[in-house]
Amino acid sequence: MNLYAQGLLESPLGWSVALIVGLAFGFWLERAGFGSSRKLAAVFYFKDFAVVQVMFTALATAAVGLVLLDGLGWFDASRVYRMETLLAPQVLGGLIFGAGFAMGGWCPGTALVGAASGKLDAWAFLGASMAGSLGYAALYPSLASLQEVGACGIVTLPELLGWTPATVALLVVAVALAAFWAIARFGPRGSPMEATEVGGPR
Amino acid sequence: MTGPIQPVPERAQRYWNPYVAGFGLGLCLLLSFVALGVGLGASGAGARVAAGAAHVLAPEAVETNAYLAPWFEGGSPLSNYLVFMSLGTLLGGFGSALIARRFDLRVERGPRIGSGGRLAFALAGGLLAGFASRMAGGCTSGQALTGSALFLGGSWAFLMAVFAGGFLVAPWVKKEWQA
Numbered sequence: 001m002n003l004y005a006q007g008l009l010e011s012p013l014g015w016s017v018a019l020i021v022g023l024a025f026g027f028w029l030e031r032a033g034f035g036s037s038r039k040l041a042a043v044f045y046f047k048d049f050a051v052v053q054v055m056f057t058a059l060a061t062a063a064v065g066l067v068l069l070d071g072l073g074w075f076d077a078s079r080v081y082r083m084e085t086l087l088a089p090q091v092l093g094g095l096i097f098g099a100g101f102a103m104g105g106w107c108p109g110t111a112l113v114g115a116a117s118g119k120l121d122a123w124a125f126l127g128a129s130m131a132g133s134l135g136y137a138a139l140y141p142s143l144a145s146l147q148e149v150g151a152c153g154i155v156t157l158p159e160l161l162g163w164t165p166a167t168v169a170l171l172v173v174a175v176a177l178a179a180f181w182a183i184a185r186f187g188p189r190g191s192p193m194e195a196t197e198v199g200g201p202r
Numbered sequence: 203m204t205g206p207i208q209p210v211p212e213r214a215q216r217y218w219n220p221y222v223a224g225f226g227l228g229l230c231l232l233l234s235f236v237a238l239g240v241g242l243g244a245s246g247a248g249a250r251v252a253a254g255a256a257h258v259l260a261p262e263a264v265e266t267n268a269y270l271a272p273w274f275e276g277g278s279p280l281s282n283y284l285v286f287m288s289l290g291t292l293l294g295g296f297g298s299a300l301i302a303r304r305f306d307l308r309v310e311r312g313p314r315i316g317s318g319g320r321l322a323f324a325l326a327g328g329l330l331a332g333f334a335s336r337m338a339g340g341c342t343s344g345q346a347l348t349g350s351a352l353f354l355g356g357s358w359a360f361l362m363a364v365f366a367g368g369f370l371v372a373p374w375v376k377k378e379w380q381a
Contacts, residue, residue: 003237018283019289021237023290025234025343026296029295035299050220057221059231062228080241085357090345093335094363095364098365100326102371104331105327106327107342114310117299120309121310126248128332129329129331132332132334133335136337180221188204
């Protein structure tokens, strides 16, 4: 049984495992090239689709893995923590977040990796995002009611579609493969960008 | 037309194939589900560090704030798995960048903007992303990646909204990134 289900997530054991998971998380983000804001932002100009390729490969891998482990009886996927669907704050928050992503060139996870790669713009982004979270807390008395708008409890695609999780996993894989095919067919081709062109002058 | 972006320092190794990196990231998320029982997260740690710092400066304001007060119930807001996970992310990214000789102290920017302008955009973007992560209850890690892998409706809505917001704003900040 997982640590969260055992109530051990907030314990020295949970923190140690979280640190190890974080090490792997940072490693894979950096390997993907997500320690570069120009690479991340390039998705919004159709110049580099690594964000889409990595994101959808990762979520399809984890989704299929979870369905498999659960189906084989090796892991009870129902014991994993799930977030509620709060439609208004998630859609509005997503739009604002996307705007910040395109402007800042980072999201919180990739900014950690960028900061660790020596990118000063990542440190600026991280510092400002901390201020932004305090800003939300300061405005929370007037923003709290938004959390009630479109609050639907835990909503999952299998329930919504009336399909089994395995079928939904196959759908996610199929959509991901279609997107990857389109990227290979219509996406950027040719040699990698010149080094000076990528980073700009110092 | 140019291909995908590769790192700047000439001595640096090239990034890995995105599908290989995505598969590794997916296994990392799966490990998180199986071992921890929760997915990956990134924005929570920064928010908690900020709350801790604010508490040093203005303890009463923080303890009476309806959003932040629960974080102090167990003592320090830093006694949380997300803080340890992000510490790991920082170290894991650092190790990977060192191994691949990609550590590069610089302001990363497009060819048409100065370092000051780029940093101003990074600050503005960070402010928005930090604010929005609290509103949505997570970021691209905790909501978009983790929640979507769990087939959660709200997380898929968040994922779509992030791309919509990014593509809507991108033309306005094109000077920051593109030639």
